[in-house]
Amino acid sequence: MVATLEFDNDLGWVVYDHIVAGILSGGADTVKSGLGEVRQGGQVTQRSRRTLDHAINGPIGMCAEALFHAVSKEEKEAGSLIPDHIKLRIERLFSAPGEGSDHAVSIVSRRLNWLMFVDPVWTEGRLIPMLEFDHPASEPAWNGFLHCGQVPWPPLAAIIKPLLLRLFPWVEGFSWSQEFSNIAAQWLGFMRVFHPNEQSGLSQVEMRSVLRAMSDETRNRFIFWLGLVGKENENGWAEHVTPLINEDWPRERRYRTAASMRSWIGLLVHTGDSFPIVYEAMNKFVVPVETNDYPFYRFTGEIRDEKPITVLFPETTLGLMNRATPQVLTRPSYELPKVLALIAETEPNLTLDR
Structure with missing residues (x-):
């Protein structure tokens, strides 16, 4: 042309x-x-x-x-x-x-x-x-x-903001891939984190309402995006991530699921030196779930010569394990004994904490 x-x-x-x-x-x-047709595992999707x-x-x-x-x-x-x-x-x-x-x-x-x-x-x-x-x-x-x-340009975002606030669950009703719901959630998160209370941004009440309207899967993928915000911005954990968790995240019990636990712990393992402050913000959303599915390997193993999280923050790790572990276990936990042993080795005084 x-x-x-x-x-x-x-x-x-x-x-x-x-x-x-x-x-x-x-x-x-x-x-x-x-x-043509989209196939997954030989079946038409x-x-x-x-x-x-x-x-x-x-x-x-x-x-x-x-x-x-x-x-x-x-x-x-x-x-x-x-x-x-x-x-x-x-x-x-x-x-x-x-x-x-x-x-x-x-x-x-x-x-x-x-x-x-x-x-x-x-x-x-x-x-x-x-x-x-x-x-x-x-x-x-x-x-x-x-x-x-790209996220909506601020002058455009200001015009379509009423639609963006009602985008969930409407956007999740189409037979698209999950990717687009995740993108929509990230747009709204960006507007809240980087343009708070502006005409082209979101308020605390608006963000909480949006989070409630998302599906559990989209909300948990949003937690992964928060991890990127924390890692990729200077002082991102303290300035962007923990305020959103403290101020905006819905508190209702129905939003604390086994899947959300996996996402929160996946977020924690990438927080580096900010591990204690992020855990303090999110610990209210940690519930006891019996599973060996969580990424606790980072708590006991060295990765790229970095010390295990448990060695760096033994007391915070003990608090996490206590909240995440049911009082009665019906099957052996794979990672829990390793984590507890490493806590005892790193900070013996903590063995006196019942």
Whole structure:
């Protein structure tokens, strides 16, 4: 597309329009995506066809993608506006038959951040309404948007914040992969952690409400994301992670499950010197569960010449093991004897703690 336009701009657009007209004239069968069935373990997995993955493998999706490649570098600056002849062609693709219109919507929605940057009036008037949950194109619009790879740009986030706050459990109702629910949760977490109480951010009450609305699986994957925030930001554990746990995490008993325990302990093993302060914040969510499934190996083994967590923080580790272990065990615990032995070896006085 780009090479053709550089060779002869007028001819390039004539050829493009001719190709689109030919595809559209073929009806719903012609615009179908070339992406076939998804199989896992030899079994067909039912997945929605209203997704970006289908769009990039369909002719209308390819035609929509070509339009963005045709936008010149000069037209990619803030407020520069998308040329009218591009917007008219995008609108034409939105009216494609069958799943073709979904493909066009997904391709365009993936660029919502950028489109809001270069052409805010058109984006707010024509594209953002498709994110409304009752809009016929809301599923492909959100699927494309969640594919963008970046959190919503603050001016865009401020506009769509009412939708973001209601995104759960709505977004979990589609036959997509779990990845997209995780991305949505991370967006909301980012807005709370890095833009607290701002127009484009979340308040304590809003974050807690969002966490309650998530599925257990999504909430536990969010704990993993908190671990990344703690590790990848200077003083991240103290400034970002522990405040969210202390202030925002829902306290109800039903959110303390065996799966959440696995996630919390998985978070703890990566906290380094911040282990005590993170444990102090999250210990209220630790409940006794009988399992050998938790990653306690990090508490007794050296990894990359780092001392075991138990050696570094024997008293905190004892507190964790006490909260996480049922008073009566019906089967032998694999890691517990090792951890207790190492505590006794490291800090013998703790053996007097009943």
